[in-house]
Amino acid sequence: MKACGLIVEYNPFHNGHLYHARKAKEISNADCTIAVMSGNFLQRGEPAIIDKFSRAKIAVEQGIDLVVELPYYYAVQHSELFAKGAITLLSALKVHSVCFGSEHGDIAGFNQILGLLSNHQDTYITYFKQALTEGNSYPKAHEKAFYRIGGKDLPVDIAKPNNILGFQYVHSINEIDRSITPLTIQRIQNDYHDQVISEPIASATSIRNELLKEKLPDKILKTTIPNTTRRILLEYKKDHSYWHDWEKYFPLLRYRILTMTADEISGIHGVVEGLEHRLINAAKEAISFESFMKAIKTKRYTWTSLQRVCTHILTNTTKQEIIAKIHTEMEPIRILAMSSVGQQYLNQNKKQISASVYTSIKKPYPNHLLDERLAAAYYSILPIQSQQEQIAQDYMPPYRL
Amino acid sequence: MKACGLIVEYNPFHNGHLYHARKAKEISNADCTIAVMSGNFLQRGEPAIIDKFSRAKIAVEQGIDLVVELPYYYAVQHSELFAKGAITLLSALKVHSVCFGSEHGDIAGFNQILGLLSNHQDTYITYFKQALTEGNSYPKAHEKAFYRIGGKDLPVDIAKPNNILGFQYVHSINEIDRSITPLTIQRIQNDYHDQVISEPIASATSIRNELLKEKLPDKILKTTIPNTTRRILLEYKKDHSYWHDWEKYFPLLRYRILTMTADEISGIHGVVEGLEHRLINAAKEAISFESFMKAIKTKRYTWTSLQRVCTHILTNTTKQEIIAKIHTEMEPIRILAMSSVGQQYLNQNKKQISASVYTSIKKPYPNHLLDERLAAAYYSILPIQSQQEQIAQDYMPPYRL
Incomplete structure (x- = not known):
């Protein structure tokens, strides 16, 4: 079985994600999809709108075969470490390809930039450090260093957020596991109607902004997210009084x-x-x-x-x-949800997979103290009984479809 | 001018406190009363029902001449350190006497116990440590050690909470400043009607319990606390939405x-x-x-x-x-509220008072980082704007009557 890796947050899972998953499977010619998903806290330093188990469940119901958790110490980090963590996990899980969405939409450009960087590594680092000294932010310093080594006509516009993230994936694949084929698809704009799915695609950010308004936005809930997302979002709020922001x-x-x-x-x-x-x-x-x-x-x-x-x-x-944590040997991989195909993939590749995989968790395990703190912090805004129910989920078997 | 010291929490100030203050002034023959009061957190490890400035203001309006704050690191401690801190402050402020309420009600008994203890110091400590080893609590171990050196017929029943606290005051006076005369009055029972004040006396605990019930208890508010307490309690809740518990x-x-x-x-x-x-x-x-x-x-x-x-x-x-903190030299004494008589006392005794006295506070001062943390914790349950208003009080001049 061939697996295609996706690197996701699903906050929440929307029509664009559905398009990405389907398209990834199609162009990778894979038998199944494995999503590495951030847990309850996300790369941009935000609490996820609903918890990781609910988000993983939606993903599996929408056709993803296996959802594994990107640990906190890789998930809530700048894009380099985020990419490194995600690719390390996907490599351990023996995916054949990784497919990411980008504004650029063509993998050739990313490979060209990678070549450019390996030819000018030292110059790049010098420019990058200089830009930091001048008071630039981390991503801005990367951007400036790229322009210095590549000139105005860089093959990819690395000022675009998903292009730079995509580059980090390609770069990590190059460093960690060259047996993985990087693939990219073009991200679809806000108002774009695609043949694959008949519903409009809006960004997760705009969907969250709508969701968090006082009055529940029927239109968003009806048009930009699958029924499953809608149902699970509403159930979560009904059960626990709040979404997280x-x-x-x-x-x-x-x-x-x-x-x-x-x-x-x-x-x-x-x-x-x-x-x-x-x-x-x-x-x-x-x-x-x-x-x-x-x-x-x-x-x-x-x-x-x-x-x-x-x-x-x-x-x-x-x-x-x-x-x-970053310097520890790879820790067991945590399954958040899986389909029968995902289960089959794990069984068939048991020997090849180079990390232990948790399908059910008992204390103590390597990360349990950190995980308990993270859960306590994430659920702290809910009524106390909801907090306790939700924290207990950490020790239940993952959702299986 | 002669001052009588009182050691108080006023949580909240009630008719029993009024009786205590009047009686103390009478038997000490003092010109004014100085209350050392715990701040926002109390000896029993509780948040005060309303903040220290409001409680100090009530006290001054009810006839106390000077209210100074017992710092947190003495206030939220077992009775020995609590007493040591309070007596240290009152000694620095040059009071002639300290008057406390006790179940026993006669100072002679406390002096007898003090004598007993100095004659059997080593034995006492041995018994005390032994009782701790046997798994007794700190106060229980004290109690057991007393019975071992004093037999069954101790002159004071030191199992009673205000007797043991009173003993710690007398003990601290003996250690710190023997120029202070210890005095005691008998605590008045729950349902006791005294000639001095015509209203019933209930314990602060029972008053708080009533106050914290869902429905505002008119009866308590009308009969067991002075009008000033009633008014300021109600204002606090109106302004900040909650009392503290x-x-x-x-x-x-x-x-x-x-x-x-x-x-x-x-x-x-x-x-x-x-x-x-x-x-x-x-x-x-x-x-x-x-x-x-x-x-x-x-x-x-x-x-x-x-x-x-x-x-x-x-x-x-x-x-x-x-x-x-405990091993630091005496820090400046913080005035929470004062009457004109209290002000006059401070002016007249400026040279004798062996500590600097804050009447207005500017950052930085020795305790300001701790004070800011304490205030942030205490007000944390209020709406954010109330928190900010209340924290700002720390830098305003004390209430003067």
């Missing part, structure tokens, strides 16, 4: 920041260069997460890197802990 | 415990002998503060010592920090 966590985040010492905050992953003092001062004055973020934002830090810092504060994740 | 903090406490590592919890003041694991396990299961407390309670720890641990977790106060 940063504003709901702000009182907890604020309490946490204002009752930590500056020294403790400076030990949190991502807090650099005296950022702890900006965080404390902003937390005192801010009346919402939005106003807090605006108060800490500077040219040096992207909005998403600051959101990641907030996530690490909320979950109390220290620099030390992240370093230890 | 542990149940409201439970979601925050639970979040905090479940997102700290066991190692971090074991660094918190009062966490000993692996209590961190009990705390984590109980926090996972509990659905209320009450059920949480019941789950962690053992013979070894009193309810109040466990509540103090919860307070230190909520405020993130470490063993290290408490040790540093």
